[in-house]
Amino acid sequence: MTHTAPRPTTESRLNNAGQAGETAVGMANDSGGDGERGRSRIAVQADAPGSESSDRSAALAQRLEVPLLEVVTQERDYDFVLQYTACGLEVRAIHAPEMGVLLVDINRKRWRITRRDPLAKAVGRRARRVVDATAGFGGDTLLFLRMRFQVVAIERSPVVAAVLRDVLSRAGYPDLETYERDSCDALWSLHPRPDVVYLDPMYPRKRLGSALPGKELQFLRALVGNDDDSQRLFTAAVRTALQRVVVKRPLQAPPLVANPTLSFAGKLARYDAYLLNRCDRQ
Ligand SMILES: C[S@@+](CC[C@H](N)C(=O)[O-])C[C@H]1O[C@@H](n2cnc3c(N)ncnc32)[C@H](O)[C@@H]1O
Numbered sequence: 001m002t003h004t005a006p007r008p009t010t011e012s013r014l015n016n017a018g019q020a021g022e023t024a025v026g027m028a029n030d031s032g033g034d035g036e037r038g039r040s041r042i043a044v045q046a047d048a049p050g051s052e053s054s055d056r057s058a059a060l061a062q063r064l065e066v067p068l069l070e071v072v073t074q075e076r077d078y079d080f081v082l083q084y085t086a087c088g089l090e091v092r093a094i095h096a097p098e099m100g101v102l103l104v105d106i107n108r109k110r111w112r113i114t115r116r117d118p119l120a121k122a123v124g125r126r127a128r129r130v131v132d133a134t135a136g137f138g139g140d141t142l143l144f145l146r147m148r149f150q151v152v153a154i155e156r157s158p159v160v161a162a163v164l165r166d167v168l169s170r171a172g173y174p175d176l177e178t179y180e181r182d183s184c185d186a187l188w189s190l191h192p193r194p195d196v197v198y199l200d201p202m203y204p205r206k207r208l209g210s211a212l213p214g215k216e217l218q219f220l221r222a223l224v225g226n227d228d229d230s231q232r233l234f235t236a237a238v239r240t241a242l243q244r245v246v247v248k249r250p251l252q253a254p255p256l257v258a259n260p261t262l263s264f265a266g267k268l269a270r271y272d273a274y275l276l277n278r279c280d281r282q
Contacts, residue, residue, distance in 0.1 A: 040222070042066045042159060045075065045083040056084050064158050080223070082162065089166035091159070091219060102219045104137045104163060106171045113143045118264035120147055122246045122271030127195040133183035133237060134200045134227070136160060137216055138167040140248070144198070145173060152190065156182045157224045184233055187240040197237035199256070200248040201227035230256055238276065245274045 044061040046068050047054045060082065061068035067078075075081045081092045085103070093099035113120065119140070123130060128150055132141045135153035137160065144151045153168070153176060155161040161180040168176050179186045187197065204226050227233075234257055237245040247256045249270050255263075260272035 040079040041077065042080050042082070043069050043075070043078040045069050045072070045081050047084060060084075060089075060162055064162065080159070082159070084166075088170050089163055091163060093219070093222065096222070099218050099222065100215070102163075102215055104139075104167045104216065106142070106167055108139070113146055115147060117143075118266040118269075118271050119143060119246075119248075122262065122264045122273045123147075123149070123196050123198070124244060124273070127243055129192065129194045130196045130198055131183075131187065131190065131194040131240070132198050132200075133187060133233065134198075135164050135178075136200065136220060138164045138171075139216070140198065140200060141168065141176075142171055145171075145176070152177045152179070152194065154179045154181060154183045154186050156180070159223055160220065184229070184236045187236045190240065193240055193242050195241065195243040196246060197241040198246045198248070199230065199233060199237055201230035201233065201256070203250055203253060238274065241276055244276055247272045247274070 042064060043066050044057050044064065046057050058068055069075060069081065075094050079093070079095050081094055083090050083092070088103055091102040130144050130149040131152045131154065132144060133154050135141050135155040138153065141151055141153045153164065155164050158180060165178060168174065168178065202220060202224060234245065234247070249255060249272060251265060251268070251270050255272045257274065261275040262273040264271045
């Protein structure tokens with residue numbers, strides 16, 4: 001089935017979560033991420049009046065529907081504080097000092113990739129349009145972009161999506177088609193349909209050998225907990241992709257769904273590809 005909803009402008013895409021009822025800043029209850037989504041206290045720290053990014057900070061607070069703090073001492077009332085700095089959007093864990101500050105490094109070595117990489121092989125040679133349906137902080141999105149695929153990124157956590165937008169912008173892709181929505185719903189409305197839907201849901205606690213650096217994983221766990229609905233997401237992905245669904249798993253973990261057609265193991269992760277024999281290709 002093909003959905004032909006008009007493609008939104010960049011502004012309306014990014015404002016998807018700005019509509020009433022969709023801006024819950026849902027987060028895991030503890031920094032260990034026990035999968036029970038609760039609400040962490042989030043705020044945005046304002047920049048000094050007149051500084052370049054003060055408008056951005058206010059806009060971000062408004063988008064997330066969280067307070068905009070004027071003084072640093074107010075931070076102690078919050079679990080996470082976001083702030084635009086000269087280097088990018090930082091997330092500070094106020095009540096978990098061991099977590100410190102997250103500023104995603106857009107020059108990470110492992111974000112360099114060639115088409116000989118296991119991820120590239122899993123996506124396949126015929127693919128052109130790839131949807132990263134669990135975009136997180138954008139590490140894999142950047143890999144797809146660097147392999148010159150046409151990429152769409154979807155992330156449902158408003159705070160993670162804010163970091164994702166900042167990462168993409170810093171990396172030179174400010175206008176990438178990006179949705180702040182649940183992919184189970186968003187995948188249906190994509191037009192044209194993607195060749196490949198890529199999934200990297202959070203693996204339950206003690207993700208075995210995650211390819212994400214420790215700090216990013218720690219923040220993701222604290223911010224989104226476990227993705228307990230990945231089977232549902234897989235079903236939506238299979239209905240949407242024209243060629244295949246690729247699922248990233250820790251090396252030793254069982255497949256998300258039994259019997260992938262192909263598996264490609266890398267040093268840190270395994271990519272399970274489910275080839276689709278579609279007769280309803282576009
Ligand atoms: C393990 S992280 C992805 C990391 C990402 N591949 C990277 O390289 O940074 C999983 C992310 O997928 C998001 N996610 C999980 N299920 C989702 C869904 N149904 N729709 C949109 N985002 C989803 C989570 O909020 C989380 O940020």
